Structures are given as structure tokens and as C-alpha cells.
Amino acid sequence: MTTRDDSPARAVSGLDLHAVGPYGDTLGDGIVQVSFSLPVPAGPEAREAARRLAVQMGLNEPQVYHEADLGYGFSFWILYGKCRHHVDVTRIVVPKIDTAPLSFEEINALVLEKAGRRLRIVGACTGTDAHTVGIDAILNMKGFAGEYGLERYPAFEVINLGSQVSNATLLSKVRETGADAVLVSQVVTQKDVHLSNLAEWVDMVEADGLRQDLLLLCGGPRITHEVALELGFDAGFGAGTTPRQVAAWLAQKWVQHLR
Amino acid sequence: MHATLPWMPQDVFVIAVVGCSKNAGKTTTLNALLAGFGDDVPNPGVLSIGIDGEEVDFWLGVPKPRVEVRQGAFVATAEGALAAGTALVEICERTGGRTLLGDLVVGRVTAPGSVLLAGIRSKDDVRAAIAAMKRLGVPRILVDGAYQRLAAADPEVSDGTILATGAVLGTTIDQVALRTLEFLQRLRVPRSEFADDGALMDAARRDNRLAMRALPAGGIVTADGPTDPVAVQILGSGDAVIAIPGAIGDDLVRQCAALSAGRIRLLARDPTRLFLTPQEATAFRKRHDLRVIQPIRILGVTVNPFSVLGWTLPREPLVAAIRAVADGLPVVSFDVHPHPT
Numbered sequence: 001m002t003t004r005d006d007s008p009a010r011a012v013s014g015l016d017l018h019a020v021g022p023y024g025d026t027l028g029d030g031i032v033q034v035s036f037s038l039p040v041p042a043g044p045e046a047r048e049a050a051r052r053l054a055v056q057m058g059l060n061e062p063q064v065y066h067e068a069d070l071g072y073g074f075s076f077w078i079l080y081g082k083c084r085h086h087v088d089v090t091r092i093v094v095p096k097i098d099t100a101p102l103s104f105e106e107i108n109a110l111v112l113e114k115a116g117r118r119l120r121i122v123g124a125c126t127g128t129d130a131h132t133v134g135i136d137a138i139l140n141m142k143g144f145a146g147e148y149g150l151e152r153y154p155a156f157e158v159i160n161l162g163s164q165v166s167n168a169t170l171l172s173k174v175r176e177t178g179a180d181a182v183l184v185s186q187v188v189t190q191k192d193v194h195l196s197n198l199a200e201w202v203d204m205v206e207a208d209g210l211r212q213d214l215l216l217l218c219g220g221p222r223i224t225h226e227v228a229l230e231l232g233f234d235a236g237f238g239a240g241t242t243p244r245q246v247a248a249w250l251a252q253k254w255v256q257h258l259r
Numbered sequence: 260m261h262a263t264l265p266w267m268p269q270d271v272f273v274i275a276v277v278g279c280s281k282n283a284g285k286t287t288t289l290n291a292l293l294a295g296f297g298d299d300v301p302n303p304g305v306l307s308i309g310i311d312g313e314e315v316d317f318w319l320g321v322p323k324p325r326v327e328v329r330q331g332a333f334v335a336t337a338e339g340a341l342a343a344g345t346a347l348v349e350i351c352e353r354t355g356g357r358t359l360l361g362d363l364v365v366g367r368v369t370a371p372g373s374v375l376l377a378g379i380r381s382k383d384d385v386r387a388a389i390a391a392m393k394r395l396g397v398p399r400i401l402v403d404g405a406y407q408r409l410a411a412a413d414p415e416v417s418d419g420t421i422l423a424t425g426a427v428l429g430t431t432i433d434q435v436a437l438r439t440l441e442f443l444q445r446l447r448v449p450r451s452e453f454a455d456d457g458a459l460m461d462a463a464r465r466d467n468r469l470a471m472r473a474l475p476a477g478g479i480v481t482a483d484g485p486t487d488p489v490a491v492q493i494l495g496s497g498d499a500v501i502a503i504p505g506a507i508g509d510d511l512v513r514q515c516a517a518l519s520a521g522r523i524r525l526l527a528r529d530p531t532r533l534f535l536t537p538q539e540a541t542a543f544r545k546r547h548d549l550r551v552i553q554p555i556r557i558l559g560v561t562v563n564p565f566s567v568l569g570w571t572l573p574r575e576p577l578v579a580a581i582r583a584v585a586d587g588l589p590v591v592s593f594d595v596h597p598h599p600t
């Protein structure tokens with residue numbers, strides 16, 4: 001989602017992109033730092049336990065750099081070690097949000113000129129999820145990270161349904177309002193319930209025959225664009241998303257959709 | 260004749276593979292089906308709603324089986340995903356769909372290997388890919404559904420469905436069997452045997468509204484929903500039959516039941532339109548009837564004793580438990596290693 005040029009072509013000279021591992025202070029040293037707590041008091045046995053765990057995590061020559069007894073039978077550990085593993089960066093294909101970053105004015109102009117009307121957007125935090133801060137950050141007038149939320153854009157008409165909205169209720173609302181885009185937020189999860197809930201939402205939209213009329217977005221700290229696509233959404237937005245990124249995506253995709 | 264599924268009927272052209280959950284063994288099932296086609300199906304087609312054939316599960320980070328295709332097979336995927344597999348694929352048709360990984364294409368495998376199936380997200384994409392494969396003379400098509408998504412099982416998309424279930428659904432055999440049973444019950448909603456019900460559904464689909472009739476002899480009326488005054492009047496006066504053209508959730512059946520003075524026969528187009536929790540479906544059925552116009556033809560159940568989450572259940576007792584809930588359906592478990600080598 002970043003707009004920086006971070007393509008592998010810019011990578012460090014002398015690097016083998018087929019076998020990339022962590023960098024400590026020399027290329028290829030594989031040095032990483034891990035930290036964790038153990039439910040045993042600090043001491044020589046706990047230190048050896050921490051080291052052995054690090055070996056099983058794939059680290060060679062693990063060394064304890066910090067240990068602290070946390071009381072109540074717990075201890076805290078920071079270790080350094082050499083990661084045994086590499087990845088072949090050349091074989092990685094990650095779907096990314098591909099729309100151009102536009103300004104507030106450009107987004108409004110694009111929608112109002114090309115679509116000739118405001119886009120109607122319905123947003124909700126669905127299932128049992130009550131974490132509304134994320135979707136509010138994107139939708140509310142005051143916005144997030146120094147950017148206005150979608151409600152502030154003349155190009156968008158926003159209906160924010162709030163928290164714990166069932167997929168069935170969301171679907172009735174979408175039908176009732178004639179929405180153009182639906183923004184679903186999922187923050188909390190247990191046993192991957194956020195994934196089942198999102199999958200059910202897409203199936204419901206398909207079952208109702210509305211899929212081709214709607215842009216479907218989801219977001220939340222556990223969402224990536226790739227997860228969203230696999231679930232059948234048009235886009236997914238993860239942690240740190242700003243409202244303008246979402247607005248720019250909506251404007252450009254809607255204009256494409258009209259064609 | 261199919262090597263692994265000798266009971267595979269000859270009249271199913273498009274076969275959907277749906278999972279009771281993510282990681283229930285859909286890809287393993289797909290590979291076994293692809294490998295099992297005999298000389299009569301030298302060039303099967305395969306596509307996936309979602310992503311299939313990636314090296315690792317992007318969520319859990321564990322290795323996944325890859326989708327393996329033979330020479331002559333056909334695949335539908337995004338053009339950019341072709342580079343991620345080891346199979347060589349010659350592009351035959353562009354279906355018109357565009358994805359982040361390039362155009363959706365249908366291609367013929369010219370050298371066997373693995374493929375990444377990606378880019379198909381909606382039923383319309385699936386329909387376009389199937390149509391292209393039909394034009395190319397593909398005799399059998401497998402459609403893999405992502406997660407527990409049911410869209411591929413829609414009888415207007417596929418002719419038959421294979422359900423994949425497995426240890427990922429629970430840590431005990433009983434848990435897995437119960438959740439598989441719930442899923443099967445969801446897919447096996449019986450067909451309405453009343454001849455008039457088809458016409459009622461046609462009316463509902465034509466107007467894209469709820470259509471209903473008072474029983475025994477009322478005329479067809481359409482309404483915005485069960486709380487629409489015309490609907491309230493009919494429901495309040497006795498027995499009725501209601502056809503819903505789209506998705507059916509808990510709140511809709513609850514409303515219908517609350518307003519009804521008699522018994523309701525509620526009609527869905529097919530089981531993929533039903534999104535009822537097992538509790539709500541059971542409560543509704545105590546007094547009323549739930550039917551579909553077009554049932555799903557379930558071809559069989561595949562059972563994966565390995566859970567990606569780290570546990571394994573004993574294969575034979577697990578298969579026996581699934582057989583016990585599968586009510587006569589063929590049940591198989593493919594003997595493959597859980598992780599690719």
C-alpha cells in the first residue's frame with residue numbers, strides 16, 4: 001500500500017535476492033533479536049530453556065542479552081541469534097492496492113465529474129466485533145492521521161451503522177439505501193471468526209444478486225489486501241490505513257466500474 | 260471412470276469443491292480428483308474462487324499442498340499468477356476479467372507442474388471462465404471454493420458438489436462429525452415437491468421481491484418483505500408459502516415466524532441462499548417448513564485427518580464417524596502426506 005519506491009531493483013548491491021535473510025551488521029549474518037516471557041522464574045535452567053527454544057525457532061548460536069525475573073514465577077528474555085532460513089524474494093507475488101494517491105480535491109473532482117453524483121457508502125463493524133475506532137477513523141468527519149474522513153468529502157454520502165452489525169442486517173441496509181460501496185471492519189478475532197464472518201458476507205452479497213453492483217471493502221489490523229481478495233472482496237486495508245487512501249481507491253475503482 | 264472416486268457420475272460437467280472450513284483439505288481433494296481422471300478426461304479444467312496453490316498459507320504461515328496439473332489440462336487464473344507455478348501454460352483465451360495480477364485467462368498446460376490459481380473472485384468471473392473452457396472443449400471442470408464460501412456450490416454454477424471436511428474443525432472426532440453434520444444439513448435442504456412453488460419463485464425473481472400465496476388457494480402477491488402490510492395480512496390469516504429470491508438470514512425467518520398465524524413453507528432458490536444459524540433453522544422447522552427449488556447435488560465427502568493447526572485424528576474412526584452423519588453419501592479419505600515435500 002506504500003507509495004514509496006521499495007521495489008527489489010533498488011536492493012543493496014551484492015545481495016542475492018534468491019536467498020534473503022535478516023541483516024544484523026554485515027550482509028548475510030542472519031542476526032535477529034527475539035523477546036518473550038517464560039512461565040518459570042529466571043535462573044540458569046530458565047536461561048537454558050530460553051536458548052533451546054530459540055534454537056527450535058530456527059536460530060543458530062542464540063545468546064541471552066537480557067534476562068529479568070518478573071515475579072509470580074515468570075521471567076522475561078531477550079536473545080540474539082543467527083537465523084538459519086532464507087527466502088527467495090524473486091518468487092514472491094503480493095497483490096497490492098494499485099490505485100494512484102490522489103488529493104482531497106482530485107478525489108471529489110473525479111467522482112463528481114465522472115460519476116455525476118455522490119457515491120453512497122455504507123460502513124459497519126460486523127459480527128460480534130465492537131471495535132469501531134478503526135472504521136470511524138476512516139469514515140468520521142474529523143478523520144485520522146491529519147486527513148479528513150470520508151464524511152467530509154462532497155463526493156461521498158456516508159452511512160455508518162456502528163458496531164456489532166450482523167451480516168443480514170447489513171445486507172438489508174445495503175438494499176434499503178441502494179449503496180454503491182460497503183466498508184466492513186473486523187478488528188477482534190478468536191478462532192479466525194473474522195475470516196468466516198467476512199466470507200459469509202461475500203457469499204450473502206452473491207446470493208442476493210448484488211455482487212456486481214457493489215464495491216466490497218474490508219479493513220482492520222489483521223486484514224491484508226491479499227486476504228481480502230482471497231475472501232472475494234475488491235480490496236482490503238490493514239493497520240495504519242488513512243482515509244485518503246480509501247477515498248482514492250473508491251473514486252478510481254468506481255470510475256473504472258462505470259466503464 | 261474416475262480412479263479415486265469410482266462413484267463420480269458421468270453427467271456432472273462442473274464439480275464444486277467446498278470446504279466445511281478453511282484448510283479442511285480442499286486442495287488435497289482437488290489434486291486427488293485431478294490425478295484420478297482417466298483417459299476419458301485427458302484434459303480436465305480447474306479454477307478457484309479465491310487463491311489456491313500458494314506455497315504457504317498466508318494466514319498461518321504453514322506449507323500448503325500445491326495444485327498439480329497434468330499436460331493437456333486447462334486452468335483459469337490471472338495472467339500474472341502463471342509465473343508463480345512450475346507448470347508451463349499456453350494462454351488460449353482472455354475472459355475479459357481484470358485483476359491486480361493481470362487479465363483473467365484460460366490456458367492449456369503444455370508442461371506439467373504446479374499452478375497458482377488466483378484472481379477469480381465472483382460468480383460472474385466463474386461463469387466467464389466456465390464458458391471459455393466449454394468453448395475450448397474441456398470435458399470436466401473443477402471449481403475450488405475459498406474458505407467455507409459456498410458460491411461455487413450454486414446449482415446454476417456447478418452440477419455437483421464435493422464437500423471437504425477434516426480435523427481442522429475440531430480436536431475430537433465428535434466435534435468434527437457434529438460440525439460436518441451442520442454443514443451437510445445446510446447443503447441438504449430438501450426440494451419442494453409442490454409444482455406451483457416453482458412459479459412462485461419465478462415471480463419473486465422477476466420482481467426481485469418476496470412473493471407469497473395464502474394457502475390453500477390464494478393468488479400470487481409480491482412484497483418488499485415480511486413486514487410489508489400485504490405480507491402481514493396474509494401471514495396473519497393462516498398458512499402461507501413464501502418465496503425469497505435472494506439471501507435468507509436469521510432475522511427474516513424470525514420475522515416471518517413471528518407474524519404467522521399458521522404454518523409457513525419458506526422457499527429459497529437453492530441452499531447457497533440460506534444463511535441461518537443451526538439454532539434458528541431448527542427453531543423455524545419446529546412449526547414451519549424450509550424448502551428449496553433447486554437442491555445441491557452432493558457427490559461425496561472427503562475427510563482430511565490432519566489439521567494444519569497441529570493435530571491428527573485417527574483416520575479410520577474419523578471416516579466412520581463422518582459416514583455415520585453423511586446419510587449414505589460416499590465418504591473417502593485420501594492417503595497423502597499432510598505437508599508437501
Ligand code: B12
Nearest residue numbers: 129130131132133134183185188189219220221237240241
Ligand atoms: C480500544 C480497544 C477496545 C475498546 C473498543 C472501543 C471502540 N468503540 O472501538 C473496547 C474496550 C470496547 C474493547 C473491547 C474488547 N477488546 Co479491544 N482493543 C482496543 C485497542 C486498545 C485499540 C483498538 C483501536 O481502537 N485501534 C486504533 C484504530 C484506529 O486502529 P485499527 O482498528 O487497526 O483501524 C485502522 C486500520 O486497521 C484500518 N481499518 C480498520 N477497520 C477498517 C475498515 C475498513 C473498511 C477500512 C478501509 C480500513 C479499516 O483503518 C484504521 C485506521 O488506520 C486494541 C489494542 C490495540 N492497541 O490495537 C484492543 C484489542 C483489539 N482488543 C482485544 C480484545 C481481546 C478485546 C475484548 C475481547 C476484550 C474482552 N475480553 O472483553 C473486547 C471485545 C469486544 C468486542 N465484542 O469486540 C484484542 C484483540 C486480540 C484478537 N485476538 O483479536 C486487542 C488487540 C488487545 C490485545 N492485544 O489483546 N477493545
